[in-house]
Amino acid sequence: MSKTLPFYSFGKGANILFLHGFLGSAQDAKFINNGMVNAVDLPGHGNCDLYLMNKFSMSDTAKLVVNTLKKHSLSRPLLYGYSMGGRLSLYLGIHYPELFSGLILESASPGLQKTSERLERIQLDAKQANLIIDLGIKNFLQKWYQNQLFSNLDKDKMILKRQNNNCQGLANSLLGLGLGSQNSLWSDLSSLSLKTTIVVGENDFKFVDIAKQMTKLILNCNLNIVPNAGHCLNIEAPEYLNKIIKQCLK
Numbered sequence: 715m716s717k718t719l720p721f722y723s724f725g726k727g728a729n730i731l732f733l734h735g736f737l738g739s740a741q742d743a744k745f746i747n748n749g750m751v752n753a754v755d756l757p758g759h760g761n762c763d764l765y766l767m768n769k770f771s772m773s774d775t776a777k778l779v780v781n782t783l784k785k786h787s788l789s790r791p792l793l794y795g796y797s798m799g800g801r802l803s804l805y806l807g808i809h810y811p812e813l814f815s816g817l818i819l820e821s822a823s824p825g826l827q828k829t830s831e832r833l834e835r836i837q838l839d840a841k842q843a844n845l846i847i848d849l850g851i852k853n854f855l856q857k858w859y860q861n862q863l864f865s866n867l868d869k870d871k872m873i874l875k876r877q878n879n880n881c882q883g884l885a886n887s888l889l890g891l892g893l894g895s896q897n898s899l900w901s902d903l904s905s906l907s908l909k910t911t912i913v914v915g916e917n918d919f920k921f922v923d924i925a926k927q928m929t930k931l932i933l934n935c936n937l938n939i940v941p942n943a944g945h946c947l948n949i950e951a952p953e954y955l956n957k958i959i960k961q962c963l964k
Contacts, residue, residue, distance in 0.1 A: 716784075718781045719755060719757075719762055719781075720761040721740075721786055722743075723750060723751060724750075724751055725746070725748075725750050727749040727750050727963070728749045728750065728791075728792065729752060729788055729791035730748070730752060730791055730792045730959065730963070731752050731793050732746065732752070732794045732795075732799070733756065733793070733795040733802050733803050734759065734799045735796045735799050735946075736888070736891075737759070737855075737858070737876045738759060738799070739761075740760055741760070745952040745956070746956065752791060756799065757769075757775060757883070758887035758890075759883060763883075764778070769890030770891065772801070772895070772896050775802060776810070779802070780813065790812075790813060790815045792817075792959070792962055792963060793807060793816070793817050793908075795819055795822060797945070798891055799822075800821060800823075801824070801893075804819060805896075807906055807910070808903075811908050814908060816911070816962055817909070817910040818958065819911070820914075821913070821945045821947060822921075824900045824903060825898040825900065826898060833894070834894070835893050836892070836894030839888045839889060839894050840889065842888055843885035843889050846884050850881065851876075851877055851880075854884075855872070866944045867944075867946055867950070903931035903932050908934070911958060911962055912925045912928060913947060913955065913958060914947075915950065916942060917942065918943070918945045921945065922939060925937055
């Protein structure tokens with residue numbers, strides 16, 4: 715039997731599939747108030763214990779998502795991905811376009827273009843993975859949320875929300891789905907056939923630059939820059955995102 719991911723759904727209407735970011739879970743989809751919202755726990759997160767077997771690459775994880783879609787007879791949902799889940803969504807949109815009706819990418823990138831950058835990031839991800847194990851989840855989260863990307867978030871609230879994660883699961887996720895381990899998708903952007911909406915926060919400068927470059931390369935693409943917002947828009951600007959989702963579902 716094909717392996718699948720823990721699956722959750724709520725709401726009614728047109729189907730949406732939400733893929734969460736690093737440290738997240740399917741529960742992060744609760745900000746969405748449009749359509750039939752479907753979400754999964756990715757390997758190493760939430761209730762997904764597949765990390766106990768090995769670490770999953772981008773292609774492995776994409777197959778798990780596809781298997782889950784088929785198991786639940788989910789027909790051509792609007793695919794929404796945040797950060798790590800956005801990179802995975804982009805991969806799915808490129809390699810399995812027939813399975814989706816459109817694509818929303820929140821604070822996402824196509825990966826690193828240069829081999830030297832990837833090798834450097836692989837080393838960084840490995841250090842972070844070891845840090846999770848060495849520090850334990852709560853201490854790691856305190857360090858993680860000091861990152862400027864999350865300056866607009868209530869750090870104590872986020873630590874409380876994320877502290878039930880499994881250290882080994884998160885470490886394996888970084889090693890398998892990390893930015894360094896992922897093959898660059900930049901050269902594939904011009905072949906992306908799905909209607910794509912990219913959303914980034916105005917203060918997330920690095921990702922604003924990436925989003926502008928992506929928009930030039932994707933044939934059918936809209937860019938939305940959210941005022942006075944950072945990286946985690948589904949927490950910082952849920953109303954703004956829901957307007958975009960509603961428009962994409964039309």
